[in-house]
Amino acid sequence: MRSIALLPAPQIRRARAQLIEHGQTAYAGLEACVSRSWQRSLSAGLSPTGRISTPDNLNSQALHRLRATHHELIRHSQPVMEYLAEQVRASQSMVVLADHQGVLMHTLGEASFLSRAERVALMCGASWSEAQRGTNAIGTAQAELVDVEIHGGEHFLERNGFLTCAAAPILSASGGLMGVLDVSGDSRTRQPHTMGLVSTAARMIENSLVQAMSREYLLLSLHARPEGIGTIAQGLLVFAEDGRLVGANRRGLEMLHLTFRHVGVTNFERLFGFGWTTLLDRERQSGDRPYLLRTADQQAFYGQVRSRRAERQHVASAPLVKSSPRLLELDTGDRQWRACADKALKVCDKDIPILLMGESGVGKELFAKALHDSAARHDKPFVAINCAAIPEHLIEAELFGYCAGAFTGAAKNGSPGRLREVAGGTLFLDEIGDMPYALQTRLLRVLQERNVTPLGSGQTYDVQFSLIAATHQNLKQAVEQGRFRADLYYRLNGLCLRLPALRERDDFSALTARLLRELGQGVPLDIEPALLERLAQYEWPGNLRQYSHALRTAIALMDSDQAQIGWAHLPDDLVEALQALSPEPDVGAASAPQNLKELSLLAIQQALENCRGNVSAAVRQLGISRQTLYRRLKQGK
Numbered sequence: 001m002r003s004i005a006l007l008p009a010p011q012i013r014r015a016r017a018q019l020i021e022h023g024q025t026a027y028a029g030l031e032a033c034v035s036r037s038w039q040r041s042l043s044a045g046l047s048p049t050g051r052i053s054t055p056d057n058l059n060s061q062a063l064h065r066l067r068a069t070h071h072e073l074i075r076h077s078q079p080v081m082e083y084l085a086e087q088v089r090a091s092q093s094m095v096v097l098a099d100h101q102g103v104l105m106h107t108l109g110e111a112s113f114l115s116r117a118e119r120v121a122l123m124c125g126a127s128w129s130e131a132q133r134g135t136n137a138i139g140t141a142q143a144e145l146v147d148v149e150i151h152g153g154e155h156f157l158e159r160n161g162f163l164t165c166a167a168a169p170i171l172s173a174s175g176g177l178m179g180v181l182d183v184s185g186d187s188r189t190r191q192p193h194t195m196g197l198v199s200t201a202a203r204m205i206e207n208s209l210v211q212a213m214s215r216e217y218l219l220l221s222l223h224a225r226p227e228g229i230g231t232i233a234q235g236l237l238v239f240a241e242d243g244r245l246v247g248a249n250r251r252g253l254e255m256l257h258l259t260f261r262h263v264g265v266t267n268f269e270r271l272f273g274f275g276w277t278t279l280l281d282r283e284r285q286s287g288d289r290p291y292l293l294r295t296a297d298q299q300a301f302y303g304q305v306r307s308r309r310a311e312r313q314h315v316a317s318a319p320l321v322k323s324s325p326r327l328l329e330l331d332t333g334d335r336q337w338r339a340c341a342d343k344a345l346k347v348c349d350k351d352i353p354i355l356l357m358g359e360s361g362v363g364k365e366l367f368a369k370a371l372h373d374s375a376a377r378h379d380k381p382f383v384a385i386n387c388a389a390i391p392e393h394l395i396e397a398e399l400f401g402y403c404a405g406a407f408t409g410a411a412k413n414g415s416p417g418r419l420r421e422v423a424g425g426t427l428f429l430d431e432i433g434d435m436p437y438a439l440q441t442r443l444l445r446v447l448q449e450r451n452v453t454p455l456g457s458g459q460t461y462d463v464q465f466s467l468i469a470a471t472h473q474n475l476k477q478a479v480e481q482g483r484f485r486a487d488l489y490y491r492l493n494g495l496c497l498r499l500p501a502l503r504e505r506d507d508f509s510a511l512t513a514r515l516l517r518e519l520g521q522g523v524p525l526d527i528e529p530a531l532l533e534r535l536a537q538y539e540w541p542g543n544l545r546q547y548s549h550a551l552r553t554a555i556a557l558m559d560s561d562q563a564q565i566g567w568a569h570l571p572d573d574l575v576e577a578l579q580a581l582s583p584e585p586d587v588g589a590a591s592a593p594q595n596l597k598e599l600s601l602l603a604i605q606q607a608l609e610n611c612r613g614n615v616s617a618a619v620r621q622l623g624i625s626r627q628t629l630y631r632r633l634k635q636g637k
C-alpha cells in the first residue's frame with residue numbers, strides 16, 4: 001500500500017526527465033517500489049518513450065484456455081468484481097482481473113473508458129507484466145507481491161501516463177500468487193480511496209477461496225471479538241484431518257505470528273496445545289456461538305469451526321440439527337423464495353405432503369428435486385411423474401403397475417408401477433390438477449392406505465414415499481368447480497408453498513449472475529447494463545424456463561472472443577418486446593450509493609484492523625480525513 005503521498009506533477013516530470021535522459025531511477029520523494037520497478041523496466045530493455053513493437057495478445061482460443069485454467073479464481077472473483085465495478089462506475093474506470101503472470105483474463109467497466117483503454121491494450125488477452133509494459137499497477141503488484149497504486153507519470157511508458165491504477169495481488173491459501181485485481185481509470189479522476197477498495201476486494205476473494213476449502217478440510221475462523229467472526233477481518237486457518245495446517249488467509253497467519261512458510265509444516269496441536277477432535281467436541285457443546293480459544297502461547301481468540309466433515313459428525317450426534325445445503329444452493333436472495341425453502345426444509349423429514357404452487361416455469365420441479373436431495377431420504381429414488389404428459393388411460397398403469405396381459409399393449413412381463421419404484425424416496429406428481437377425476441379417487445386411497453394393487457392383480461403391495469405435488473392451476477378453484485376432489489386436495493396440502501413468478505422476485509441481478517455462471521461453463525459472462533435493466537423490467541410469462549432459454553440462445557450467438565451479452569444476441573421477438581417497455585428510472589443508480597457506503601465501510605474497517613486500531617495511521621492509509629472516517633463509521637452503524 002502507498003506509504004507516502006503522491007509526488008506533485010512538476011516533480012514527477014523532473015523525475016521522468018532524469019529517467020529518460022540519464023536512466024536514473026531514484027528520485028527524492030518517489031515511492032521506493034516505483035524506483036525499483038523503473039529499474040526493472042530498464043533492465044528488461046524497455047525505453048520510457050518507446051512503443052511496444054509486437055502485439056502480444058492471446059488469440060481467442062488461447063484466452064478461452066487461460067480462463068478455463070483459472071476458472072476457480074474467476075468464479076470467486078466475479079461477484080466481487082461486479083460489486084467493485086458498481087462502485088467505480090461514475091469515475092471512468094474499469095475493473096480488471098489478471099492471472100499470476102499479469103495476463104488480463106476478465107474486465108468489467110465503463111464502456112467509453114474501456115475503448116480508450118483498449119488503445120493501450122488494457123484488454124483481455126494482453127500481458128501487463130512489467131517486462132512487457134514497464135511499471136504499472138498490475139505488473140508491479142505481481143513483481144513486488146504488494147498492494148500498489150501507480151499514478152500518471154509513475155507509469156514507465158509515456159503512453160500509459162493518462163492512467164491511474166490500483167492493484168492488489170490475490171494469494172492462494174498457501175501463499176502462491178493466483179492473480180491480480182486492479183482498478184484502472186483516467187488519471188484526472190483519481191479517487192484516494194480506490195486503493196482501499198481494491199485491497200478490501202482482493203482480501204474478500206482470498207477469503208472466499210480459503211472458505212471453499214471447507215468442502216474438504218476443517219476451517220477455523222478466528223477473531224479477537226465474537227462479532228468479528230464472519231467479517232472480512234476474521235482470520236481463517238484450514239487444517240487437514242491429521243491436524244496439519246494446509247491453508248490460511250493473511251489475517252489468520254498474522255494473528256498467530258505465522259507466515260505462509262508455516263503452511264504444510266506446523267499443525268493444530270502445536271499451535272493450540274490440544275488436538276482438533278477436542279475442538280470439535282467444544283464446537284458441538286457451544287452450538288452456533290463462537291467460543292473462546294487459547295493458543296499455545298496464551299493468546300485468546302474467539303473461534304468457530306466449519307467443515308463438511310464436522311457437519312456430518314454434528315448431524316450424527318445431534319439429529320435435530322439438519323444439514324440442508326442442496327436446496328439452499330438455489331437461493332439467490334429472493335425473500336419469498338427463501339421463505340418457501342425454509343418452511344419446506346422444516347417439514348421435509350416429517351411425513352407431511354407438500355403442495356407446490358406457482359406459474360409454469362418458476363422452478364417447481366427443480367425445487368422438489370433439491371428438497372429431496374436435502375432430506376434424509378436423499379439416497380433413495382426421486383420419481384417424477386407429469387400427470388399432464390401421460391395419456392389418461394395410461395396414468396393408472398404407470399402409477400400403480402399391472403400384471404402381464406392386463407390390457408392391450410401392456411408389456412409382456414407386466415410392470416411394478418412407479419409408486420413401488422419410489423421405495424422410500426420422493427414421489428413428485430407434477431401438474432396434479434390435470435389428474436383425471438376417477439384416478440384422483442385411487443390416488444387418495446393409496447395415500448390413505450399406503451398400498452397398491454396393480455391392474456389385473458389381486459395382490460397388494462406396501463408402498464412408502466414422501467409426496468410432493470405441484471400445479472400451476474388454482475386448485476382451490478378447481479375444487480369449487482368440482483374438477484378436483486376436495487378430500488384429495490386437503491390430503492395433498494400438508495404444506496402449501498407458492499413459488500414466486502420471475503417478475504415478482506427481488507433478486508433479478510443475482511439470479512442472472514447465477515444463470516450466466518451455469519451457462520457460461522467457466523467463461524465469465526455479463527450483460528450490457530442497459531439491456532439488463534430492460535430484462536429485469538420484462539414480465540417473463542414463461543418465467544425462469546423462458547429466461548434461461550433466452551440466455552442460452554444469446555450465449556450461443558456470441559462470438560468466441562465476446563464476453564458481454566448485447567442486444568445483437570437476442571431473438572427479434574424478444575428485442576421487440578423489450579424495446580416496447582417504457583423506460584424506468586435507473587434503479588442501479590439509486591442503489592449504488594448504498595453499496596459504495598458499504599464497501600467504503602469495509603475499507604475503513606480493514607484499514608483500522610491493519611493499523612491495529614490506530615485512527616491516524618488508518619486515515620493516512622485511506623487518504624481521507626479523520627472526520628470523514630468517523631462520519632462513515634457512524635453512518636455504517
Ligand SMILES: Nc1ncnc2c1ncn2[C@@H]1O[C@H](COP(=O)(O)OP(=O)(O)OP(=O)(O)O)[C@@H](O)[C@H]1O
Nearest residue numbers: 330359360361362363364365366367472544545548
Ligand atoms: N433457481 C434456478 N436456477 C437455475 N435454473 C432454474 C432455476 N429454477 C428453474 N430453473 C430452470 O427453469 C426451467 C423450468 O424449471 P422447472 O421445470 O423446475 O419449472 P416448473 O415450475 O416445474 O415448470 P412447469 O410448471 O412447467 O412444470 C428449467 O430449465 C430449470 O433448469
